[in-house]
Amino acid sequence: MGGSRAAGRYAKSLLSLSIEQNALEDVNKDMNLVVNTCKSSSDLMLLLKSPIVKTDKKQAILSAIFSNKIGKLVSSFIDIITQKKREAIILDIALAFSEQYNAHKNITSAKVSTAITLDKELKSKIMAIVKTASKGEVEIEEEVNKDLIGGLIIKIDDQQVDSSIHSKLQKLKREFNTNA
Numbered sequence: 001m002g003g004s005r006a007a008g009r010y011a012k013s014l015l016s017l018s019i020e021q022n023a024l025e026d027v028n029k030d031m032n033l034v035v036n037t038c039k040s041s042s043d044l045m046l047l048l049k050s051p052i053v054k055t056d057k058k059q060a061i062l063s064a065i066f067s068n069k070i071g072k073l074v075s076s077f078i079d080i081i082t083q084k085k086r087e088a089i090i091l092d093i094a095l096a097f098s099e100q101y102n103a104h105k106n107i108t109s110a111k112v113s114t115a116i117t118l119d120k121e122l123k124s125k126i127m128a129i130v131k132t133a134s135k136g137e138v139e140i141e142e143e144v145n146k147d148l149i150g151g152l153i154i155k156i157d158d159q160q161v162d163s164s165i166h167s168k169l170q171k172l173k174r175e176f177n178t179n180a
Contacts, residue, residue: 007092008100014077014093015100023073028101030074031094037065038091049088058087106136113143113153115164130156 018027038045047053047061059082066075081087102109110130112118118126123140130138133156145153149165 004092004096006086007089007096010081010086010089010093011096011100014074014097015104017077018073019104021073023071024101024104026071027074028098030070031097031101033069034066034074034078034090034094035098038094045091048090055082055085055087058082062087102139107139108134108136108156109139109141110134111141111143111155113145113148113155113164115144115146115148115150115152117144118142126152126154130154133159 014027014031015024018024044061044065048058059079062078062082063075066078070078078087078090081090081093086093101107108130112126123142127138127140130140147166149169151164151166151168153164153167154161
């Protein structure tokens with residue numbers, strides 16, 4: 001829990017600094033790269049969390065990974081985080097930055113889980129439904145979950161609409177068990 005609070009504070013500082021320096025879009029792009037890199041490499045995350053590896057080695061590794069891929073502001077920010085020995089929460093910071101960026105830009109994130117991949121027509125219908133439920137721009141994250149059997153689950157912030165076959169079957173199962 002303490003890591004997430006610290007991550008939020010670091011992300012807020014980076015957001016403020018990037019707004020101040022008119023580099024918000026570049027920093028957002030760089031932080032998305034950090035998120036994708038950290039999520040795709042469990043070895044990198046283990047290395048960053050390791051107390052055995054020295055700080056200067058971690059800085060050198062991060063520098064080698066992100067050199068010529070991120071801007072000076074994010075590069076300096078990562079150096080500061082590493083010097084403060086907070087590199088273990090770099091993914092949390094990047095995710096918190098994305099959330100704060102979306103809030104600043106009034107972008108609503110929606111997660112759609114379906115049993116199959118969505119085609120363009122269905123995706124546009126879901127986008128229209130989500131836009132009516134929220135204000136501002138909408139960003140949809142798709143997830144394929146074969147366990148749903150059919151239907152879909154839409155999560156917008158802290159609200160969820162579950163119209164999957166799996167949940168309907170679970171509901172029927174509970175009803176049959178209580179009406180024995």
